[in-house]
Amino acid sequence: MHQYIHVQHQVILDLIDSKEFQRLRRIKQLGTASLTFHGAEHSRFSHSLGVYEISRRICDIFHRNYSVEKIGTGGWDDGERLITLCAALLHDVGHGPYSHTFEHIFQTNHEALTVQIICSPKTEIYQILNRVEAGFPEKVASVIQKKYPNPQVIQMISSQIDADRMDYLLRDAYFTGTEYGTFDLTRILQVIRPYQGGITFGMNGMHAVEDYIVSRYQMYVQVYFHPTSRAMEVILEHLLQRAKEVYLENKEIFSNHSPLLIPFLENHFTMDDYLRLDDGVLNTYFNHWLDESDSLLKDLSYRFLNRKPLKSCRFDKQNQEKLLQTMRSLVEKTGFNPTYYTAVHSSFDLPYDFYRPESNKQRTQIELQEKDGTLVELSKVSQLVEALAGQGQGDQRFYFPKEMVDFSLQDNYDLFSETYKQFNAHIHNGALIE
Incomplete structure (x- = not known):
């Protein structure tokens, strides 16, 4: 990717x-996307080194x-x-297994846990950072x-064109084998520059930045939102939801065989629990669940471990909720629990957005700099x-x-043939789009 990392x-x-940090070797960068793009076995460890x-x-x-x-104010x-490089290296250290899915089920937050890992005196990371100077972990x-007083440092790691995004786009494109995710990093680094309000790019590098935005758009549409990965x-x-319900019973x-998950099933976990x-x-654990008596837990484990994805259709939620309910009923009639199947x-994602101060998640817009210093x-x-x-x-x-x-x-086609025919009719008559 970046050849030698210095x-x-x-x-x-x-x-x-x-x-x-070594734990990140054991967490895939793209989670379930590796089940669609077989080369995407890279880890959050390698990505974090790339951002650094x-x-x-x-x-x-x-x-x-x-x-x-050399240039005075704004230089x-x-x-x-050092604080920039430490933050760049550690920005993802709080990610958990199958990050976003795990977060949704167990109400964890990788950003909050990243801060906790950096600031907890129990961690090796804290102890290393604290040797730099007292209070250094909290600065990182x-x-x-995004509270650090220098916007140049923040935007280098977190903005609409930052070291984090530039690395994961190139890295994910490389490992998934998708050429359209690439862009000219060398040119972008030639035109990047600081100013008092953060980071900007020379106007002569506009097309390289433009290419980056298009690459990001393509990667989201073609890779990150791929229907099979989402399935x-x-x-x-x-x-995981079924595991929570079985645990209560x-x-x-x-x-017996999934003890490290218990603190999360009980919604009472420590940072040490998380890091394990x-x-x-x-x-x-999914492999163990293949032998369990609960048929749902067993079947869902089998489908996940052996890559048996669900099928899908695109739809307009506002206009087709009634149709979806009919299709759920047809699924249930053939013996599948619609809650789980x-x-x-x-x-959805915004390839690029303007600065919106009223938004809860403000995005720092990309500024280009003219020769006279004017920003556009x-x-x-x-x-x-x-x-x-x-x-x-x-x-x-x-x-x-x-x-x-x-x-x-x-x-059981003979038993439910009419049900199957009705279900397929909703798809093939154009009501939904495969």
């Missing part, structure tokens, strides 16, 4: 070697060309380098919380970005068992 500070090497390396290169460029000593103070955490995410979510199951979980732990799944917002000079700006991309899909449309999987 580690120039002992504190960075010590952080990489910490047990909390891009941030290090930017710091070098700023120090060489735009230091406060880069290289005294901010404030960058991730496996639905199965995983329903599997029979706690002995989990005491990773993708491998959950997959091992149907789902409505929505995925990106969509004002790019018709392509203007067309994408503020436009949510994605879709809503109705998920259901593949057995409903694949006759070869239907052991």
